[in-house]
Amino acid sequence: MELLFGVSNFGKIEHAEITLSDFTLFVGDNNSGKTFVMQLLYGVLKELRNAKPVLKGIEEHGEKELTYGVEWLKNVETQMNDYLSKNKKKIIRGIFHKDIAIEQLYFHMVNMDEIYVCEVNECEYDEFSGDEEGVVKKVQGMDADIYIADVNVKSREKKSSILFGYRPDRESLKQILAGQMWKMILLLGNTENVVGRQKEDTLFLPASRTGLQLLSKYFFAERDRKAVYEIDNFDFDFGDEDGEDIKDVTDNELGLTMPIYDFLQFLLRYNRRAGLVQRNKNLLRFIERHLIDGQVKHVGDEIYYHPDGMPEEKEDIPVYLASSLVNEITPIIKALSGGKNYRYIFYDEVETCLHPLKQGEMARLIVRLVNSGRRMVVSTHSDTMAGKLNNLLLLSFSEDSEEERKEKLKKLGLSKEDLLSDAKVHVYQFVNRPDGSSYVEELKFQTMPYVGYDFKLFMRSLDELYHETDIILK
Known part of the structure; x- marks a missing residue:
């Protein structure tokens, strides 16, 4: 299953539909909205992660089995879209700390062909006191094995297990498991093995990461200094005569x-x-x-x-x-x-500060990160980076024989770890318009002829460079 997020009339973005999968790549002009959309997606995922679990549509099969199937998925999609529609302005403000125009914000689950089955069993386990005597007591708990099955296939695959340190009632169990299923779908990753542990497994690496890293300690020291100053000098004015609240001192002053x-x-x-x-x-x-x-x-x-x-x-x-x-x-x-073992990484302007040869090595790293099970959302405006990634994808998706592929890898100084293994890829090109707006188009992997992704914006730049050189040398 993949998640498609859509926006219309969001800032300078006229319309965009982005499918988040194993590997999502943004390419395009400067100031075309790549970072803008990337931050929006990161923030929306974070917002939806904490949404109230949907209970409608859960199927019960006896005391030991709960199924979160297609009907439940449809109800989740409806409820979450209602939430996004009603709260889009608040969500935008929370992400950007500014009111930014947005007409639509929505998402769809692409290919609802997965069923989540939870098998629940009561269990008993030992709990150690932790003191010198090492006293052990028996704890009555519960475990839930989570399986994913395809609606078109009878077999199913165990995805994860959840251990409860107590025995929740039926309704609480359904709600907890619904929340875990939703996080699995949303973040395309594993559930936590122990209920109650909250782990943020999504990371945003901004384009300005070098400067932020060097100044991060100063930033937090300055923030704490300002907070102490505001508390020491607070005059306890809780509003004006019209009941208007005063500005929160933490309202994005930074x-x-x-x-x-x-x-x-x-x-x-x-x-x-x-x-x-x-x-x-x-x-x-x-x-x-x-x-x-x-x-x-x-x-x-x-x-x-x-x-x-x-x-x-x-x-x-x-x-x-x-x-x-x-x-x-x-x-x-x-x-x-x-x-924290981050499973979802947003990597903005991945080529920053890298020599063209090092960009090739970074492209190999991105592929290896995807192969490790991480979901990557990457942006670039480097023709070198885009070209190297495209070459790796051409090799990955080719119909070469095993021997032909080995020979090519050897000649290129690559290894099989540099080829995507069973990963879904989506590539989007951001294009500026003369009126200051921009639009987003999905690029398709071309097999006839076998050229992969056709990055027209980068090709135009190379053509202009060639034309300029040709004029100079004549």
Whole structure:
């Protein structure tokens, strides 16, 4: 299943329908609305994640089985669209901290062919007291195994298990599981194994990540200083004579959108987690060997860079003195090694600060991130990045024999890990109009002739460059 989000007359965007899947790519002009739409999608996903669970349409099969099928999915879609329609202005204000015109905001579930089946069983497990005696007590709980089945196929696949530390009543159970099913659909990821743990598994990496990273500590120190000052000098004026509330002191005085603020929070709360480093060791090794040519080290709150070839006994380089490339890549290293295993990553202007050859390596990393099970929403206005991604997709979707593919990979210095494995891809081109508005069109993967995605905007730029050179050399 895929999720399609639509907007009309949103800021400068006349109309856009974006399908979020395994890999979604935005290309286009500067100031065409790519970042604008990306931040909107991030914020809407976050808003809907906390929406009230839908109970209508849940099928009960005895005491042990609950089915969240097509009827339930349709009810979810209807209720969530009602919510978006009624609250779109509030949602926009929450994301951008500004009133921005928007006519429509909606979403659809594409291909409602999945059924979510929950098998519930009572269980008993041991709970340790944690003191020196290690007292164990028996806890009456419940577990729910979640399966996903295709409506056209009888077989089903176990997706996850949820363990309850208590035994909820029937209605509470239906509501909790409905919420978990909705998060599975919305974020296209696994549910939590223990109910009650809330983990934010969506990350937004903004285009300005290098500067934000270098100044993040100052930002939060300044924010705290201002908050203390406001409290110390607050005169307890609760409004004017007309009952108008005074302006909240936290009302976006720092001039940041919600996704940018969340990114700063991500930097502030980073804490290296050995288990996650081990799980993502291949991705981290690829970054070290192919992108930054060295290692990023965290010592307390400080970050250092150790280039390849530099003797171990030599002092590491503080990251603020390292190259812009190292600073640019550090946030994705943190995402793969910190306290949370981010499964949904929005990566704006992915080519920033990268030499064309390094852009090729970044394209390989994006594919590997998708293959690791992460959902990627990526933007670029680099013809090099778009071309490299297109080449990797051409190889991935080709009908070459195994031997032919191996030979091509060898000649190109690539490996099978650089090919998308069973992933759905959607590519969108953002185009500026003369009147200042922009429109969004989905590009189709062309197989006849076999050229992949035709990035006309980039081709026009290359044609103009060739024409200019031709005139100069004549």
